[in-house]
Amino acid sequence: MRSKILPLLILFVITANNVMSQIVIDTNAKVEEIVTGIEQPEGPVWKEGVGLLFSDIKGNKICKWTPEQGKEIFLDPSDSTNGLTYDLEGRLIAGQMGLRRVVRFEKDGSQTPLAEKYEGKRFNSPNDLVVKSDGSIFFTDPDFNIPGGPKNKELTFNGIYRISPSGSIQLLDKLELPNGICFSPDEKKLYVNDSRVHKIYVWDVVDDSIIANKKLFYTIPVNGYADGMKVDEDGNLYVTCSSAVWIVSPEAKLIGKIDLPSNVSASNCAWGESDNKTLFITAGHSVYRVRPIITSNKSDDSFPTGYELYQNYPNPFNPTTKISYVIPVASHVTVKLYDEIGREVVTLENSEKPAGIHTLNFSAETLSSGVYYYKLIAGNYSALRKLVLLK
Template sequence: MTRAQLYDIVKPEFRDLIHENLSLTRISSGHVWTEGPVWFPAHRQLLFSDIPNQRLCRWTPDGGTSVFRAPSNFANGNTRDLQGRLVTCQHGTRSVVRTEHDGSQKVIADAHEGKRLNSPNDVIVHSDGSIWFSDPAYGILSDLEGSRADPEQEGNFVYRVAPDGQWIRPVATDFVQPNGLAFSKDESRLYVAESGSSHDASVPPVLKVYDVLTDGELACVRDFAEIDNGLPDGLRVDHYDNVWCSANDGVHVFAPTGDLIGKVLVPERVANLTFGGERGNVLFITATTSVYSVFVNTGAS
């Protein structure tokens, strides 16, 4: 990929977020479907999932790629909690689990109203300690990313687990297949990817946005932006409240108004992304068989 091919600059303000003289770097390859990147500053490492291969992988600048956990129970989305612990969505166990500092695992959520979840997909943590995750059906549709099974829930929802972990409830129920999640910088808005067009072309490939109320409820849902190539999957919000979202042709970047300002073009279909690195200014991209990185002029919100 040449430098000229790396960016699609739609609006001038996108230039402030990138370094046009830098190239995309493939830092890991040979996977089947990479997902769930999360950077751990204390360990200078990126963790990411290779879902069909049932591996959680580790990448470090000095050591390259190694296996962090296998089998991974078809791990998908990952994040850090407020104590720096790994929180993971597992298709195989249809649960959200936390890895404690001693390496043991604790189930955060695996059911609602006595019925098994579908297949938790992406997960984020609010500053109040609550855990929010999407629960589409992808992990039970086939045996590729989990185990084929009939859904037990009435639909595919976004859930919130209370800070004390004692109760779980759906907060968004108006999706065909909810996917990536991200809060705005001040946590007043929640962005959610609708990826239902993966199996139903009539579903618009949109990012929806909600107002987040002080009691953890959501209100005033509206369409924020539409992906013009493929469908939205994982997403992140940067320092300036821009939304960076995965797509077939790369990472689409939207201003806080919802206007597309540019794209980071990637030679493989992108599933997810995160910011990390020593100074937080590296964009890590999980894209089908590979993981890529590029320095940017922004970072996580």
């Protein structure tokens, strides 16, 4: 199929908030329809070397798209998979609504159920999910796709859950209709859409395993259906609702909107391609892609007053990622990478740096998949964070 280029209409909002003094969106970006003829596309996920996978819920398939081959069938039947992601070992994880479970697809083709019941009762219809850097899986379980209809609902609520690395299942919170789910880049915040009221809620992530301090983060200003969402490296949320993707800053300000054809309903989105800058969007009966490059300039009032090492983004990554840090005064900075048992692998930075925010572009093309750690030393400050290379 020949791809179709569509106009891109972006609503600009320049905020008065001190944290975000200027927003710049690439006005040359165009929305491109790359796949059509899908019954109900959902759950896109990109993996370098594989391409884009996405669910066709009503078609009961998982499809694959690459620039070279176009659309192919990846799995048929799929038991009505919805959200898709990868775990730290590169295995596909899915919300499998037809069997009311979260499942892992092993590399030999077999399927391993990860979550089927909570306190002896079957889940409703596991929808969307996200993997944390410690290997735990957070997922939403609304009730709008229960096989056989509402009469088969066993739980009396719709929940947000966590599957620990050891496999235990934990109810984190309840929501009217939980759907799209994602972390902030540093994984300190968890965002979840409540589809029925087109609202986004945010929680603090405590000790990697508990969410607390629930707050209403943003209400999408249309009577649409808030569905899947993703976050970019600056913490901006990309939320699918109605016939658009709404771009909301970490300060809960609307900073942009990617319009799709008015007769489609956007269902989910995912970052992809080699630099992780292309946004793939499932909507209507099609899949679209666009490169909505956003940069934000910080005002002087928001300049950090302390040292900080940020979580790399993306994480997991393959093979490139960004590592950012803040130094409030000019300092000699070293950033080193270590393997899982503490052996030094490479020095990423070893020089004098002026005060400010700095970003390293790190390529792990020559390294093997696995868990690594990066350490910043600047002045009397040091910090260590984990990153995961997934090839």
